[in-house]
Amino acid sequence: MxxxxxxxxxxxxxxxxxxxxxxxxxxxxxxxxxxxxxxxxxxxxxxxxxxxxxxxxxxxxxxxxxxxxxxxxxxxxxxxxxxxxxxxxxxxxxxxxxxxxxxxxxxxxxxxxxxxxxxxxxxxxxxxxxxPETLFTVWTNVFERGYASEGDTVLVHGGTSGIGTMAIALGTIFGLTVIVTAGSDEKCAAAMALGAAHAINYNTRDFVAEVKAFTGGAGCAVVLDMVGGDYVPRNLQCLADDGRHVSIAVQGGMMATIPIFEVMRRRLTLTGSTLxxxxxxxxxxxxxxxxxxxxxxxxxxxxxxxxxxxxxxxxxxxxxxxxxxxxxxxxxxxxxxxxx
CATH class of the missing domain: 3.90.180.10 (Medium-chain alcohol dehydrogenases, catalytic domain)
Structure with a gap:
């Protein structure tokens, strides 16, 4: 000692x-x-x-x-x-x-x-x-568990949180297109100013429809989710084939009901971690x-x-x-x- x-x-x-x-x-x-x-x-x-x-x-x-x-x-x-x-x-x-x-x-x-x-x-x-906390979390979940790589589109919930803003910053450096959700138009504007490619006010817009429209129907390679609950099946609708859903928190609920056959048919991956x-x-x-x-x-x-x-x-x-x-x-x- x-x-x-x-x-x-x-x-x-x-x-x-x-x-x-x-x-x-x-x-x-x-x-x-x-x-x-x-x-x-x-x-x-x-x-x-x-x-x-x-x-x-x-x-x-x-x-x-x-x-x-x-x-x-x-x-x-x-x-x-x-x-x-x-x-x-x-x-x-x-x-x-x-x-x-x-x-x-x-x-x-x-x-x-x-x-x-x-x-x-x-x-x-x-x-x-x-x-440290946000960098370790975003790095391990977006880039390691989510396998995000240059050119990928990533959906991040809570876009103006510490996690969200770090995801935008890292995405900018490593060539990702980052879509975020936030709870007000002001927060969406803040996320865009930080480098988000698209920001969705989840209180006034359907983020599933917005993601599909923004990606031309292709969907995202990765979703970084801190909500859980009924967001999970909606997140899966945002994923492209072979997409990865990464859970890091369950602020909206610990349980979710998902369509298993969709996971099979589109070869989706559900993963997550706690640091x-x-x-x-x-x-x-x-x-x-x-x-x-x-x-x-x-x-x-x-x-x-x-x-x-x-x-x-x-x-x-x-x-x-x-x-x-x-x-x-x-x-x-x-x-x-x-x-x-």
Whole structure:
């Protein structure tokens, strides 16, 4: 085990709710600074991304994986201030962003070195903190499970969410035509401004008919779905033959009824994944892939997350309320200013 340097405090401010509840349970508390174990680094957190699983965990609806800290937060950016056993000494003092199993809503957090990526000069710490969760999710589901490749058309629901805006950005870089859905004309305009090829207001238009019209009846190669429920059979109608349907959330329902013969006749693939429960080896492998394939675009300033709004750590409840209201475009980020 690594020791915390003597020059550092031994306590920190964190958001670690004692019981499930509304945004009001997210109040700053004092916790011991965690100690990095073998293969881990301790990061002085500058910023942490806010994600939908954080909201579900706060409500008591998203069980933590075994061993995960109860402090909220799945992604962060900051500076490495202590090393666990086996970590290269060159990591000390490095600015990094990281995917973590929890603990990001705090002044300090532990991260596996395998899920850390360097923060280049092209990114602010706020931008860096907004990247890992959505980038890991979109990369593994659109490009790996969905096999999207240059020239493909992809339908993404929730086009102005953190996931949606990242899908648009990656699609632009890798030659995809990205169609999105969103809940208002204003959000559709925002998605188009970010690079979506077509944006559909799902409250006023039938997205199945719109996709068929936009693709000349051909349909999409991939659908990235975070709704579930009765969206699934409608999504299948949007797919081209040999298309892939990738589920990443079930905000609209956990059960769906689908026409199996259509799946057979048109050779459709239904797949999906969840990121947080995956083991460290998998997440480290994804980080390596991102370092090779995506990070050069980040370093060049070609890939940046869309930032909706930042809140200080003490206002984490307000950040969650904004996410639940659904008015945001892009990522909501917490910033650490040292409440101690």
């Amino acid at each position: 690594s020791a915390i340097p003597e020059t550092m405090p031994d306590i920190m401010t964190a958001i670690d709710p004692a019981a499930p509840g509304g945004p009001e349970v997210l109040v700053p508390v004092i916790r011991p600074i965690p100690v990095p174990g073998a293969g881990e680094v301790l990061i002085r957190v500058a910023a942490a991304g806010v994600n939908r699983p954080d909201v579900l965990q706060r409500k008591g609806l998203y069980p933590m994986p075994p061993g995960a800290p109860s402090i909220l937060g799945l992604e962060l950016a900051g500076t490495v201030v202590a090393l666990g056993e086996g970590v290269e000494p060159e990591m000390l003092g490095q600015p990094v962003c990281a995917l973590v199993g929890g603990g990001a809503y705090a002044d300090f957090a532990v991260a596996p070195v395998g899920t850390c990526l360097p923060v280049p000069p092209a990114l602010s710490m706020v931008e860096a903190a907004a990247i 947080r429960p995956r083991d460290l080896d998998f997440k480290s492998m994804v980080a390596d892939e991102l370092a090779r394939n995506v990070w050069p675009h980040v370093e060049a300033g070609r890939l940046k997350p869309v930032i909706d709004k930042t809140f200080p750590l003490a206002e984490a409840g307000a950040a969650h309320a904004r996410m639940e209201a659904g008015d945001h475009v892009g990522k909501i980020v917490l910033t650490m200013g040292g409440i101690l």
